[in-house]
Amino acid sequence: MRRLQPVLFALCVVALSTAFTASVSAQGNSIKIGVLTVRTGPASPIGDDIVAGIQTATQMYGSILGRPVELVIEDSLFNPQNSVTKATKLVQSNQVSAILGTSSIETLALLAVADRLGVPIITSNSGPAAITRERCNKWVFRTNAEDHMSIYSLQDLISQTPRLQNAKWFTLGHDYPWSRLVAGSVKEVKDLNYVGETFAPLDTTDWAPFIARARSAGATAVIMPVTLGTPLLQFIQQANEFGLTKEAVLVAPIGLPDWLVAKLGSLSTSVVSAGSWAAWRYEDSEPTTKTFNEAFYKQHGRVAGMQSLQAGSAALMLYNAIAKAGSTDPAAVVKALESVEVRTPVGPLKFQPGGRQALSPLFLGPYEAVNPPRYGAQFAQRVEVFPASKSLPKSAAELGCKL
Amino acid sequence: MDLNFFLSSALNGVVYGAFLLLTSLGLSLVFGLGRVVNFAHGALYALGGYAVIAIINQTGAGYWTALLLAPLAVVPIAIAIERATIHPIRNRSDVYTLLVTFGMSFMLIGAIEYVWGTGTTLLKPPAPFEGTVEIFGNQYPLYRLLAAGVSLAVSGGVFAFIQWTPIGLRIRAITDDPGMAEAIGVNTKWLLTLVFGAAAGLAAFAGALGAPIFAVHPEMGMGILLDSFLAVILGGLGNLPGSAVGAMVVALTKSIGGGYIADWSVAVLFAVVAIALIFRPTGVFGRGRVA
Numbered sequence: 296m297r298r299l300q301p302v303l304f305a306l307c308v309v310a311l312s313t314a315f316t317a318s319v320s321a322q323g324n325s326i327k328i329g330v331l332t333v334r335t336g337p338a339s340p341i342g343d344d345i346v347a348g349i350q351t352a353t354q355m356y357g358s359i360l361g362r363p364v365e366l367v368i369e370d371s372l373f374n375p376q377n378s379v380t381k382a383t384k385l386v387q388s389n390q391v392s393a394i395l396g397t398s399s400i401e402t403l404a405l406l407a408v409a410d411r412l413g414v415p416i417i418t419s420n421s422g423p424a425a426i427t428r429e430r431c432n433k434w435v436f437r438t439n440a441e442d443h444m445s446i447y448s449l450q451d452l453i454s455q456t457p458r459l460q461n462a463k464w465f466t467l468g469h470d471y472p473w474s475r476l477v478a479g480s481v482k483e484v485k486d487l488n489y490v491g492e493t494f495a496p497l498d499t500t501d502w503a504p505f506i507a508r509a510r511s512a513g514a515t516a517v518i519m520p521v522t523l524g525t526p527l528l529q530f531i532q533q534a535n536e537f538g539l540t541k542e543a544v545l546v547a548p549i550g551l552p553d554w555l556v557a558k559l560g561s562l563s564t565s566v567v568s569a570g571s572w573a574a575w576r577y578e579d580s581e582p583t584t585k586t587f588n589e590a591f592y593k594q595h596g597r598v599a600g601m602q603s604l605q606a607g608s609a610a611l612m613l614y615n616a617i618a619k620a621g622s623t624d625p626a627a628v629v630k631a632l633e634s635v636e637v638r639t640p641v642g643p644l645k646f647q648p649g650g651r652q653a654l655s656p657l658f659l660g661p662y663e664a665v666n667p668p669r670y671g672a673q674f675a676q677r678v679e680v681f682p683a684s685k686s687l688p689k690s691a692a693e694l695g696c697k698l
Numbered sequence: 699m700d701l702n703f704f705l706s707s708a709l710n711g712v713v714y715g716a717f718l719l720l721t722s723l724g725l726s727l728v729f730g731l732g733r734v735v736n737f738a739h740g741a742l743y744a745l746g747g748y749a750v751i752a753i754i755n756q757t758g759a760g761y762w763t764a765l766l767l768a769p770l771a772v773v774p775i776a777i778a779i780e781r782a783t784i785h786p787i788r789n790r791s792d793v794y795t796l797l798v799t800f801g802m803s804f805m806l807i808g809a810i811e812y813v814w815g816t817g818t819t820l821l822k823p824p825a826p827f828e829g830t831v832e833i834f835g836n837q838y839p840l841y842r843l844l845a846a847g848v849s850l851a852v853s854g855g856v857f858a859f860i861q862w863t864p865i866g867l868r869i870r871a872i873t874d875d876p877g878m879a880e881a882i883g884v885n886t887k888w889l890l891t892l893v894f895g896a897a898a899g900l901a902a903f904a905g906a907l908g909a910p911i912f913a914v915h916p917e918m919g920m921g922i923l924l925d926s927f928l929a930v931i932l933g934g935l936g937n938l939p940g941s942a943v944g945a946m947v948v949a950l951t952k953s954i955g956g957g958y959i960a961d962w963s964v965a966v967l968f969a970v971v972a973i974a975l976i977f978r979p980t981g982v983f984g985r986g987r988v989a
Contacts, residue, residue, distance in 0.1 A: 337917055339816040470961060493960045500912050500921045503710040503842075504956030504963075510836060511703040525818040529913050532820055536911070538830050538837040558820055 325365040326623055328353075328613070329385035329414075331378060331405075332396035334370035337525050340554050341602055342370075345396045345420060348603030351591040352610035359617050367391055375404035386412050392623040393613050396606060399423055402435065409434040414625045415616075415632060419609035420572075420602055422473060422549065424694075427652035431696035434625075436632055436646060438609040438639075438653040439572040440686070442473060445549055446480035447686035448570035448657040449518075452546075453484050459544065459567075465514035466492035467505055467521075467530075474520040477548050481518055490514055499526070502533045510539060518546040518569070528555055531562060540565035550574070553600035556662060556674050563662040563674045570657035573604035573641045574678045575670070577658060587640040588670060598670035599640070608639035612653070642680070649698070650691020654683035705834040707957035708950065713842050715949030716849035720904040721922055722929040722941040723856055724897030730873035730936030732890040733792050734784060737799040739901050739926065740919025741806035745772050746902025747914035748814055751821060761824040761910075768906040769899035776898030780891050788887065803919075810916045818915040845907050852903065853942070860938060869893060873936055925952070928967065932974050934981015943982050 330349055333342040346368060353364050367389045369381040378401040385391045391414065397405060398420040405416055409432045417436045418426070424441045440448075453459045464481050468474030471494075478492045491512040495505045509517050517539065521527045527547075534540050540562070550571025556563045568574075575598055578585035587607055591599035599607070613628075615637045620627035636645040644653050660677035669675075688694060721743060728736050749768035753759050759767070779802060787794045822828065823841035830837035860866035871879040872886050880886050905919065912918060929948045933940025951970055955963030974982070 335811070335816065337816060337818070337915055493956075495956065495960055496964045498921050498924075499956075500918070501710070501714050501952075503714070504707055504953045505960060507703060507706045507710060507836070508957050508960070511700070511706075525913065525915050528818050528820065532913060533911070536823075536830075536839045536842075554817075558818065 325363045326359055326617065327365050327367055327389055327391045328610075329382070329389065329391035329394040330366050330368045330396040331371050331381055331385065331394055331401055332368075332398065333373040334368070336373060338373050341398065341420065341524065341552065342396075344552065344554065344600045344602035345398075345606040347591065347595045348419075348599065348606035349395055349610045351587060351594050351599070351603070352607035352614070354594060355587065355590050355607075356611060356614045359614050360621065364614070368396075371397070371401045373398075373400050375400060378404040379408055382408070382412055382416075386414055392617070392625070393417065393628065395419070395609055395613065397421065399426075402426055402437075406430055406432055406435055415613065415628050417609040417613055417632075419605040427647075427650060427691075427694065427696060429695040431651050431691070431694075431698060433629060433698050436609075436612075436651045436653070438612060438641075438644060438655060439605045440570065440655045440657050440683070441652060442476055444655075444683065444686035445570040445657060446476070448659055448681040449477070449480055449546075449548060450484050451681055451685065452567070452569045452659050453481075453487065456567075459516055459546075460487070462516035462544065463488050463490045463512070463514050464516050464518065465490050465509045465512050465543075466494075466518050467509050468492075468494055468519060469497055469499070469521055469526065470494035471497065477518060477520040497522070500529060502530050503537070506534055506537050506539055510537070510542065515543045516546060517543045518548060520548050523549075523552055523555070527551070528558060531559060531566065535562055535565065547571075550601060550658070550676060551662065552602060553598050553672065553675065556676075557598075557672065560674060561664070564664065565662075567661045568659060568676050570659060570681065571601055571676060572655070572657070573601045573608070574658040574660075574676050575599050575604060575672070576665075576675050576678045577641070577680070579678070580680075581638075581640075581642055583638040583642075584640045592670045596671070598672040598675070604640040608637075608641045608644060611639050612637050612644060647687060647691045647694075648689070650694065650696045651698075652687065652691065652694070652696075654687060656683055657681040657686070702835040703957065704954070706836050706838070707954045709833065709838065710957075711950035711953030712946070713846040713949075714953060715946040716846035716853070717904050717908055718922065718925055718929055718945035718949050719853045719942055720849050720900050720907075721926040722933070722945045723853060723938060724900040725926050726930045726933065726936055726938055726941040727860075727869070727893050728890075728897045729930065730938075731869060731876075731886075731893050732784070732788065732795075734795045734890075734894070735792065735799065736894075736897070737796065737923070738779070738802040738806060739799075739897070740923030741803040741810070742772060742776055742898040743901040743905040743919035743922060744810060744914075744916060745775065745806065746905030747909045747918055748810055748905075749902060750906035750909050751819055751914055752814075754821075761821075765903070765906050769902040772902035773895045773899045777891055777895040780894040784894070785887065785891065788890075803923075807916050814916075816916060818913050820913050821909045823910040839911075841910055845911065848907060849904065852900070856900070857938065857942075865889075925949070928971050932971060932982060934978075934983060937981050937983060940981040940983045947982075 332345045371378040393415040397418045402418040402421040422442045424443045466478035550568035616631035620631040659679045749771045750764045753764035827841040929944035933944030
C-alpha cells in the first residue's frame with residue numbers, strides 16, 4: 296500500500312489540475328456580455344429589474360455557439376460621466392462583446408463614444424426619441440418603444456375610452472422636456488377638453504401645491520409624466536391623500552414598474568397605463584412571455600417587471616444575433632441584429648429596416664386586482680396590445696435616422 | 699384660480715412650514731452653539747423615518763408609540779457621531795466640521811441603504827386620521843393638519859425651553875458669546891454634544907411624523923435639508939425666532955409659487971434668499987451671524 300501512495304498522490308494531482316484547467320478554459324471560452332445599469336441609490340430598483348431580466352434571459356437561452364455566457368455587471372450610478380468610464384472598462388478591460396442594460400442617462404452618454412467603444416449597445420429602458428432618430432448610431436439599438444411612439448398609444452387610449460374622451464384633462468408632471476412632450480400630445484387630440492398643466496421641480500417631495508392646481512382646474516383625468524420610482528410613488532400616494540384619485544383617473548404615460556405596483560397595492564387601481572413598454576400579463580396570449588415569467592419567478596421569486604421583460608427581450612435579441620453571426624465579431628453581430636427576428640417576452644421583435652429602433656408594441660390598460668394572484672403579484676395591468684405599426688413609420692429615414 | 703385656491707395653497711405652505719420649523723430649529727441651534735454647519739441633519743431626519751417603521755415592524759407598536767420612540771433611538775447615534783467626529787476638531791476652522799458632517803451624511807445614507815435597502819416604503823396615516831376634512835371648499839388630509847399642529851406644538855416647546863429654563867439660558871449665553879460663557883464656567887463642549895443630540899432628535903421626530911406624508915426612502919432628507927438651510931439663512935444663522943420666520947417664508951414661497959408659477963417657484967425662492975442675503979445678511983431680525 297505504501298508503494299501505491301505516490302501513485303495515488305500523482306493521480307490526484309493530475310485529476311485536480313485537469314479539473315482546474317477545464318474550469319479555466321470554460322471561463323476563458325465564455326462570451327462576456329457587459330451589463331451597465333444603476334445598482335445603487337434611489338433608482339436602483341430599476342437596475343435590479345434590468346439585471347434580473349438579463350439573468351433570466353441568459354439562463355433561458357443557455358450557451359451560444361457552444362460557449363457559456365458570462366455577465367459582467369457594472370454600476371452606472373445613473374451618472375453620464377461614470378457610465379462612459381464603466382463602459383470603457385467593460386470593453387477594454389473585460390473585453391465584453393456587447394453592452395446591455397442601459398437606461399436613458401447611460402445611453403445618451405454612450406452615444407457620444409459608441410464609435411470608439413466599437414461594440415453593440417442594446418438599450419431596453421430609454422425613452423428619448425433622438426437615440427434612434429436624428430442621433431442614431433451604427434452601434435446603438437433600442438428594444439423599448441421611444442417617447443413619440445407612446446404618444447400614439449396615448450391618443451389611441453383616449454379615442455377608445457369614452458370616459459377619457461369626455462374628461463377634463465390636466466397634465467401634472469416633472470419640469471423636463473418629456474413632460475411637455477406628453478402635454479403637447481394630449482393637447483393635439485381633437486375635441487379634447489384640456490383644462491391645464493403644471494410642471495413641478497425635479498426635487499419635489501410635497502406635491503400638495505400641484506395637486507391643488509389640478510383640483511382647482513376641475514380635472515377628471517390627470518396624465519402624470521413623473522419620474523418612475525420614488526417621485527411617482529410619492530405623487531400617487533399624495534394624490535390619494537387629497538382625494539384626487541376619487542375625482543380623477545390617473546394616467547401613466549409609460550405605465551408603472553411592477554415593484555411600484557406592489558408597493559401601491561390597491562392604490563394602483565386608480566391608474567391607467569397609456570403605453571407600458573412591457574406587461575407580464577401578456578403571457579395570456581404570448582407563450583414566450585409565459586416561459587420567461589415562469590423562469591423569472593423560479594430564479595428571482597417575484598413577478599417579472601416591465602424593465603425585466605424589456606431587458607430580457609434585449610438580451611434574447613443579442614444572443615440570437617450572435618448565434619446568427621456565428622461569432623462575437625462586433626461588426627458581424629451588428630449586421631445580424633439588423634435582420635434577426637426573435638420571439639421575446641414582449642412578442643416577436645425585429646429592428647426597423649435601416650434603423651435601430653425595434654418594432655416594439657406598447658401595452659395599454661388599467662391596473663386591477665389579479666385573482667388569484669400570480670407570481671406573488673396581487674395587482675397588475677390589464678393588457679391590450681398597441682402594435683408598432685400604428686406608431687412607427689416603415690422606414691427609419693422618415694424618423695431622421697441616417698446611419 | 700380663485701380665493702379658495704390661494705387659501706389652500708397658503709394652508710399647504712403652513713403645513714410644510716411646520717415640518718421645516720422642526721428641522722430648521724435643530725440646524726440653527728447647532729450652528730448657534732458650535733458654529734457647526736450640520737449637513738448630516740437630513741440623514742438624521744431620514745433615520746427618524748426608518749426608525750418609526752422599524753419600531754412598528756419589529757415590536758408591533760402602534761404609530762404614536764413608535765413616533766415617540768423613534769427620536770429616542772436616533773439621539774444616541776447622533777451623540778456618538780458628535781463625540782467621535784465633531785468633538786475632536788472643535789478648535790479647528792468651521793470648514794473642518796462642515797466637511798465632516800458632509801461626509802457623515804453620505805455614510806449615514808449608505809448605512810440606511812445597507813440595513814433597509816434602497817427602496818421606498820409607504821406608511822399609512824394612523825387610523826382615525828386617514829380621511830379628509832373640507833377646508834376652503836376643498837378636501838384636505840386630516841393627518842397633515844394634525845402633523846402640522848404637533849410640529850408647531852413641539853417647536854413651541856423648544857422655544858419655551860430655550861427661553862425659560864437654566865439650560866436654555868446657558869445655550870443662549872453660548873450663542874451670544876461663547877468665550878464669555880466659558881469664562882463663567884459653562885461647559886460648552888458637553889452642551890454642544892447634548893444640543894447636537896437634541897437637534898437630531900427633533901429632525902428624527904420630523905422624519906417620523908412626515909413618514910405617512912412624504913414616504914420613507916434613504917435620500918428623503920436631502921430636499922428638506924436644503925429648504926431648512928434656506929430657512930436658517932433667511933432667519934439669520936443661529937437665530938431661532940428668525941429661523942421660524944424663515945421656515946414659513948420658504949414653505950409659503952414654495953407652496954404658493956408652486957400653485958401659481960410652478961416653473962419659476964424655485965427661482966423665486968432663491969431670488970428671495972439672495973435679496974435677503976444682500977439687504978439683511980444677519981437675518982430677518984438682524985440678530986443672526988454673517989458666517
